Amino acid sequence: MDATAETPTWLPFAIVGGFLVFFPLLWCSVIGLLSAMGGWNRLAKLYPAGDKPISGESHRYVTGMVGGVSYRNVLNVHLTSEGFFLEPMVLFRFRHPRLFIPWKAVTERTPASVLWWKAIRLTIGLPKAGTITLPAKLIQDQPKRAGF
Numbered sequence: 308m309d310a311t312a313e314t315p316t317w318l319p320f321a322i323v324g325g326f327l328v329f330f331p332l333l334w335c336s337v338i339g340l341l342s343a344m345g346g347w348n349r350l351a352k353l354y355p356a357g358d359k360p361i362s363g364e365s366h367r368y369v370t371g372m373v374g375g376v377s378y379r380n381v382l383n384v385h386l387t388s389e390g391f392f393l394e395p396m397v398l399f400r401f402r403h404p405r406l407f408i409p410w411k412a413v414t415e416r417t418p419a420s421v422l423w424w425k426a427i428r429l430t431i432g433l434p435k436a437g438t439i440t441l442p443a444k445l446i447q448d449q450p451k452r453a454g455f
Contacts, residue, residue, distance in 0.1 A: 334401075335401045335402075338399055338401045338402060338403070339401060339402040341376050342401075342402040342403050343402075344374065344375070344376055345372070345373040345374035345375060345376030345437075346373055346374035346436075346437035346438075347373050347374075347376075347402070347403050347406075348402065349436055349437055350373070350406055350408070350431060350436060350437050350439075351403075351404045351406060353432060353436050354406050354407055354408050354409070354412065354431070354436075355404060355405075355406070355407070356392055356394075356404070356405035356406055356407035357407075359392075359407055362385075362387055363385055363386050363387035363388070364385070364386040365383070365384075365385050365386075366383070366384045366385075366386070366445060367383050368380045368381070368382075368383075368396075369382040369383070369384050369441065369442065369445065370382070370424065370442065371384070371393075371426075371439065371440055371441045371442070372421065372426075372438075372439070372440040373393075373437065373438070373439055373440075374437055374438060377421075378395060378399070381395050381396045381398075381399050382394070382395055382396075382441075383395070383396065384441065384445060386445070389409055389410065390407055390408050390409035390410050390411075390412070391407070391408055391410075392405060392406065392407050393405070393406045393407075393408065393439065394406070408429075408431055408439065412431055412432055412436075413429045413430070413431060414430050414431070414432065414433045414435070415429070415430035416428070416429055416430075416446075417430070418443070419440055421440065424442055425442070425443040425444075426440045426441060426442055426443055427440070427441060427442075427443050427446045427447065428440045429441070429446070
């Protein structure tokens with residue numbers, strides 16, 4: 308190949324176009340895979356939020372886990388007296404519909420320590436449908452207010 312050959316004018320456009328197609332497909336594939344691996348899909352089938360209004364305390368950019376998948380600073384948690392809503396930020400919503408977990412569906416609360424933060428692991432459903440781990444400071448007072 309000749310070292311003095313010029314780069315075709317179409318090549319930069321092909322690279323940019325390929326990136327604009329390939330990257331979103333890769334992103335959606337990874338986000339969808341995380342939803343399935345952590346159990347978000349399973350919880351969404353059992354506890355869909357639908358169009359329920361969100362009332363109560365709202366916390367944004369929360370770190371948590373669904374199953375074994377970590378959602379670091381991307382969760383929005385809305386606490387109510389009936390339960391809690393859980394949804395990721397917009398960039399992470401592919402295959403992650405908003406959840407509404409009623410407090411009565413929480414069958415077990417276990418203190419957990421995830422690296423540097425104290426958390427509470429909530430077992431959801433009977434039989435167990437999944438686990439959600441949230442910061443202890445968010446969840447610790449909820450059972451008293453929710454009545455269980």
